[in-house]
Amino acid sequence: MLAEERFAAILQLLQEKKTVTVNELTKTLHISESTIRRDLVSLHKMKKLRKVHGGATLLQKEYAPIENDVTQRSQEHIEEKRRLAQYAATLIEPHDFIYLDAGSTILHMAEFIEEKDAVYVTNSLYLSERLAIKGMKVFILAGEIKAKTMAVVGLGAVSALQKYNFTKAFLGTNGITIENGFTTPDMEESYVKCEAMKHAQKCYVLADASKFNLCTAMSTADISDAIIITSKGIPDEYKEETEVIEVAI
Structure with a gap:
């Protein structure tokens, strides 16, 4: 799976669940934990999500x-x-x-x-x-x-x-x-x-x-x-x- 495809899949799951863990993403997307962690760091830097300990949450704002x-x-x-x-x-x-x-x-x-x-x-x-x-x-x-x-x-x-x-x-x-x-x-x-x-x-x-x-x-x-x-x-x-x-x- 290409990086862009992984990013899209992670963000789609996040939209559905609001919060996801590294373990959930690994099992759902059948991707290694190290790759998921790198992807979360990349998406956090791109300001697409908020990386937290053990996973990620949606960027929430009023x-x-x-x-x-x-x-x-x-x-x-x-x-x-x-x-x-x-x-x-x-x-x-x-x-x-x-x-x-x-x-x-x-x-x-x-x-x-x-x-x-x-x-x-x-x-x-x-x-x-x-x-x-x-x-x-x-x-x-x-x-x-x-x-x-x-x-x-x-x-x-x-x-x-x-x-x-x-x-x-x-x-x-x-x-x-x-x-x-x-x-x-x-x-x-x-x-x-x-x-x-x-x-x-x-x-x-x-x-x-x-x-x-x-x-x-x-x-x-x-x-x-x-x-x-x-x-x-x-x-x-x-x-x-x-x-x-x-x-x-």
Whole structure:
């Protein structure tokens, strides 16, 4: 049996049973255990299934088509978001040129940012005001204001980002999956996030545990394009795809 045929047979059984073991696949397909294990590794790397100890499971994800306003989202999982934001703020160093997006977790960073020898650029009206009140040097992108998140979006914001070269970018996300990467439900915000990440030497995505295995309408970047700052206990497969910083909550 050719590799492509084995892959198709494994995925067909997985669709029917949701979870399969190496032993089941060996007996059903009449293929050696070593070959099955190699095939599962290959399919896992191809993001067709999730390899687990002794077998494999379907890639499971939820779909979230809508977005709540930023003030409501900032109050969800609030203690976890504050701890992630507090840790992220410690990564800002003197003379950094920082991009901060309009994510609800990023909004909490304003409480903890103390570095006044850094320069900040943001597309968040809320965040720009809070940083300015603290005496930080902050620039806000030009463009259309999105009422639900008070984020600046549109062609003007994307064009402005093309001129910047950030040392670090800190972004939020509405969902993360292995196969779809970082996602957001809004097309305009997706363009802004994507452009900001292109112009940063190092990107950090702050994500509480509820964001994992959740997919929304627009992909902004592959999971390998950023370092994830999250709480402990996320699925191990994410750690195989990118650097993950786990913060004690």
